[in-house]
Amino acid sequence: MKHLRFWTLWRRNSRVWRKHVMATLIGNLGQPLLFLLAMGYGIGHEMQTIDGLTYLQFLAPGLVTSSVMYSAAFETTYGSYTRLSMQKTYEAILMTPLGITDIALGEIFWGASKGLLSAIIMLAMLPLFGVWPSIWTLALLPVLFMSGVFFAAFGLIMTALASSYEFFNYFISLILTPLFLFSGIFFPLKTIVPSARIFFELLPLTPIVTLSRMLCYGQFHEPWLLKIAGSLLLTLFTCWLSVIFLRKRLIQ
């Protein structure tokens, strides 16, 4: 039981979330769906196919991963920071048997869960745009959850370092937005010169976008196991870091 204590914080967050379900879903899903509509439909008509996919098909799986990234990262920045500073939720929790690790895991898994939910809703809506995901998409869900864990842990590190909400502007402008634009969601990375391409391939969202596209259409032309293993290592490392930073923030 001791090791599952963090679920009580997860349940606390889900209890609160159920009260404002619509607002948060629209917040998380609005942007990627609008991108899909504007770029997939709008620009897509004028473009040739990429690797045998229409532009709308090319774009959709990547935008699903971006919705995971944004949902998870926003939850553990704006959401967690509110709980940390204004609401003093962590302070109250630290008076109970829950420790720093429980708080970090509770927040990270909650952020990842929100990310996964956004992804599932988006995937379920793709047929409305004429995009039909393959059965392999079910295998994609754990990958997306892992990506959610990574971005939630990353966000929590930002929260542990933040002195105000303004601090998150750095995170969004310097990290999330570049990842959104340069992880191969909008254009294939093979158009980049090979020497520079390696950098883009190593961005944390890139393997997830690639895996998402592969599994969504049941193609296995890339080294999927390597991408999963690498992402998993990075995710575990980030979780570990987030516990360290959160402890530094909360314990004097």
Add this chain to the structure above:
Amino acid sequence: MTSTQTAPQTAGAVTPAAGDDIIVQVSGLCKFFGSRRAVDNVSFTIRQGECVGFLGPNGAGKTTTINMLLGLVEKSGGTMRIMHLDIPAQQQEAKCFIGVVPQTDSLDPDLTVEENLLTYASYFNITGRKARAKSAELLEFFALANRRQEIIEHLSGGQRRRLLLARALINEPKLLILDEPTVGLDPQARHLIWERLEILQQQGTTMLLTSHYLDEVEHLSSRVLILDHGKIVAQGVPQQLITELVGIDVFVIEGTTAELDALEKSFKQCEATTERVNDKLYAYTQEDCSRLESLLKKSRSWLRRPANLEDLFIQLTGRSLRES
């Protein structure tokens, strides 16, 4: 310095079982922030059923000491045990036995009154029917039963404090830590909280209380620890400490410098210590000095009152402001 030992001790009882009623044992506790000694070699014991009052000016080390007991501040030295559990090594286990009413309101504004209690209960692994029953009982006890579904924002200051208390008791703690439990409340709200705390004391709940309201500490505590500059400067039963270190009565006299000079001399003949603050003379008498009252007839104003904890506090920690 007075030490009080209310618990009966059998002669020669040096086996480990002798300290069975010890709830908190702190010895040689230190915390340094850089070169500042926030807590400097503090030792104390809290026994089952005691209410120990922690007193001290701002920055004296009260909250730092409590936060070390709770694992929110890492100690620089010394040992701490709660219910015989080593702190911080067995912090998580020890917290099962502790209830805390924090200085700042940390109620969950996203949840209703009852949800606050149920969620907090779940952190202690108290769930389902047991949690609901405990929560209902506590809401009843703290006169909040009719606000069960209310959102926190709609509660008054007194109701919030009572809910914080209810929350602190959800795990039936062996030790209740109260950090300024009635700060900012009106007298009615304070008295309601005192009343409930007294009932809890009668039931044997052990308490550690900090407060700037010295009447509150005097009222609730069976023993006080006075801290200043991170050190314990006095400890004992409040009334005993006051009589020993301050006196029985306090005379406060206003007058011209010449008048007060003369009076000061007279008081020194009676067994009294005196203090001059601006145009006032304070005389703390260790014996009955009522015969001097006839001398005071000409003074601009004067009064005689029993010495209290505030006099003791000022005497030990001085009159200068502490702002950190």
